[in-house]
Amino acid sequence: MHFVVCIKQVPDSAQIRVHPVTNTIMRQGVPTIINPYDLFSLEEALRWRDKVGGEVTVLTMGPPMASDSLRKALTIGADRAVLLTDRFFAGSDTLATSYALSAALKKIGEEFGKPDIVFCGKQTIDGDTAQVGPGIAKRLNLEQITYVSGINEVDGEGRTVTLERRSEGGVQVLKTNLPAMITMLEGSNTVRRGRIDDALRAARAEIVTWNAKDAGIEDLQMCGLRGSPTVVKKVFAPTPRAEKAALVELAVTPAENAEALIEAIFKKTPKIEDDLVKLASGF
């Protein structure tokens, strides 16, 4: 079985700061990480490789420094890493990204064997769109199953996979055919720590690096800014609220403070008292 995991190197959002005057993102010194949601997909691929045999290839598109994340994925246990990098990809929106990644996935199929399952992250923490996985599935005609909370069975001979998908108000148990594109839900597994021999191997591993031409992309018009139907016209900071919070004056005991806060709440929005009485009495 060949499992391919698409990952993205993202800035650690917990450490992003916006310049207070220019409203631009201060990227300098912000560490990059593998998009956390991708790790659950990587783990699931590794688990099934360990169970049914085969290989796990990780793929990313990004600047040359995105190889850091690929090497990290090798450290965790992936067998092979492919970096798709080219200045023609700069400014890609999700449609252009899924185009380039689909081309690379086809090329991976030619070079290293056709993928049986393509895993993507549920979404990224920087773009948050959840659109690239479905885009890849549609372009490569893969069965698409997103928000998977668990894979029950991968049947290499019968070419099927049985899994559980989170939906509104419950879980769908689904069976579909391979090849498939799957995104895993956060917390659906426990991401392993790499073993020492994986770390040693990762340090020496060669990262397969392709530009657009290497990946077999002929139509550069479909890449990067040119291939992106969406246009970001304006970036701006959220309007701050004019007033800061009105602070309740502190008394001596918590009980007194509690009374004062409740008074303040009811004074500010008198209607809320009736709502609360109804809610609290269970109506």
Place this chain on the structure above:
Amino acid sequence: MSDPKPAAPAAGGSRATMKKELPERFRNHKHVWVFIEMERGVVHPVSFELLGEGRKLADKLGVELAGVVLGAPGADVAHACKESFAYGADLCYTIENPVLADYRNEPYSKALTAVVEAHKPEILLLGATTLGRDLAGSVATTLLTGLTADCTELNVDDDKSLAATRPTFGGSLLCTIYTLNYRPQMATARPRAMAMPERQEGREGRIVPFAVDLHEQDIITKILSFIPDRDSNKTNLAFADVVVAGGMGLQSPENFQLVKNLAAVLGAEYGCSRPLVQKGWIPSDRQIGQTGKTIRPKLYIAAGISGAIQHRVGVEGADLIVAINTDKNAPIYDFAHLGIVTDAIRFLPALTEAFRKRLSPHSKDRLAG
């Protein structure tokens, strides 16, 4: 692989500055559509919120607002149409087929793509739910058009393009995104990101059935079963009128019980900020913020939450935000309406007790007041 789309304009520089005529083949795209999300006969409330926004866009453009309802033949589809009219739709396109009884990507994306290609809307809105996100990405890729996720504001600009505004970089900034040269312009919005419009009982509209050739034997993915969530696991967090949430100021998972206790007394839902989910203290479906749920309660009490930008994005729609935090410089006081600078761990039990007294049916305080 899909058909290649025609070459986008090839000039250098930012496309944002290159306003050009819409290509001929897109000129007859007209009207605003909302995908009406229905599962097991229940319309997701986000569809009504989108109809509210869609109504405003359609009125500004001077066009009609349509709902698109997919489902198995039967009363559910008719009911969804009736509800859509009550929330502002002028008409509904309906696709009824047994294959559409439960959501699967393949038949849903085929059906929605087909009706879009036949009736050509200029704007198509979907909810950013698990279903909506799964579907929107497929449809936009098949149509090779632009899709803007998780919008918090939708508008039309002077030349009638959709201006879709969404948070970016975890909510630190907002950006406005256009799909200038392709149609339909697609966008999703998360539940509660938009206000719920007034329901107009008895408001009527036209139903336009649309036939799509779908057969179960052609659909590869099969539904083996559906396991409904146990009631105890269900949360109504996004739609609750009162929400109490806790953050790192609570210092331990045990102390989170203080939040639950207050929520129980108030008949409220409880939630938490992102770090508590990351630490594994609280399940992710209780997370409030940019990567969790968006809420719009009448009253929101945030205990021990510093108010990082990504949390702020998810709670700004609340009518009254009350903050409890020891740090008077915490960012939460920049967007809360009311605050008390004190330790949530010591304060919450007192607040719970005070509310309990105040709200009990025999409360003297309440009768007197």
